Amino acid sequence: MATKLTTQDHSRDVAGLTYVYPVLSRRAGGVSVGINFNVNNACNWRCVYCQVPDLSVGSAADIDLLKLRKELYFFLDYVDSGRFYSDFSVDPKCRGIKDISISGNGEPTSLTSFYEAIEAIKEVLESTSKIGQIPLVLITNGSLLHRKGVRRGLALWGALGGQVWFKVDSASLTGRQIINNTMMAVEQMMDNLTFAAQNCDLWLQTCLFNYKEKINFDDELRAYHMFLQSARAKVDIQGIYLYTTARPSLQPEALAISPMQGYQLDRVADSIRRLGFKVQVSY
Numbered sequence: 001m002a003t004k005l006t007t008q009d010h011s012r013d014v015a016g017l018t019y020v021y022p023v024l025s026r027r028a029g030g031v032s033v034g035i036n037f038n039v040n041n042a043c044n045w046r047c048v049y050c051q052v053p054d055l056s057v058g059s060a061a062d063i064d065l066l067k068l069r070k071e072l073y074f075f076l077d078y079v080d081s082g083r084f085y086s087d088f089s090v091d092p093k094c095r096g097i098k099d100i101s102i103s104g105n106g107e108p109t110s111l112t113s114f115y116e117a118i119e120a121i122k123e124v125l126e127s128t129s130k131i132g133q134i135p136l137v138l139i140t141n142g143s144l145l146h147r148k149g150v151r152r153g154l155a156l157w158g159a160l161g162g163q164v165w166f167k168v169d170s171a172s173l174t175g176r177q178i179i180n181n182t183m184m185a186v187e188q189m190m191d192n193l194t195f196a197a198q199n200c201d202l203w204l205q206t207c208l209f210n211y212k213e214k215i216n217f218d219d220e221l222r223a224y225h226m227f228l229q230s231a232r233a234k235v236d237i238q239g240i241y242l243y244t245t246a247r248p249s250l251q252p253e254a255l256a257i258s259p260m261q262g263y264q265l266d267r268v269a270d271s272i273r274r275l276g277f278k279v280q281v282s283y
């Protein structure tokens, strides 16, 4: 193999596996071992900035749990042996697994066997003595956390020390309709956030970008601040991760979207810090 990993390349098949892929992650600040349940590129949302190729509206198709186990075993051993770093020309500064993250080409909790998939991951982590050694992260849009199987899976994820990074791009119903193409009500979002926080360390992840003529950013920011203040009364939020679009959207709205500049992100971050929250920013 002669590929060089970059933060721009998030292709899920870079290592030639079906479910497991390495990524140089801005969020994790180094190598993240990704697990993709959505090999059919299906999501129940359609965010206007989404970078999933051929995104379709729907749920993850059934996965082969045995193959998931085998691939995770293989990949962790590949990294531990050092061969991965030389094969992918990973900068020595970025070596070491920063996290194992369930993050794929769609919403991972839409997988019917979500609980069983978490069990499979647990089995591999236990037998390779990785539990407690590497942070575990579930990247989710949070919209399906009321489902029974997802709740069982989240409870197990939390027992393994797993975190949940819950997407909140907008605190207004109109904003969520425009940005995420979802009608999820704020009450549902709050219920799902509450369950996530009761079981796992909870971070909010918010994608900020310029989308002129569609979003009144000042109104959005006001609603976001109010949401955070009311959420704080019910939910333990560890922090907020702000990022912008690093790669072009593959959605029809792509031409109307542009990344936020660093100073704009900093302004938003500072306004949230003033409310007393921890904020991490990726530029």
Ligand code: SF4
Binding pocket: 043, 044, 045, 046, 047, 049, 050, 051, 052, 104, 105, 106, 107, 141
């Ligand atoms: S939730 Fe994630 S995968 Fe789904 S449409 Fe939005 S950005 Fe794409």
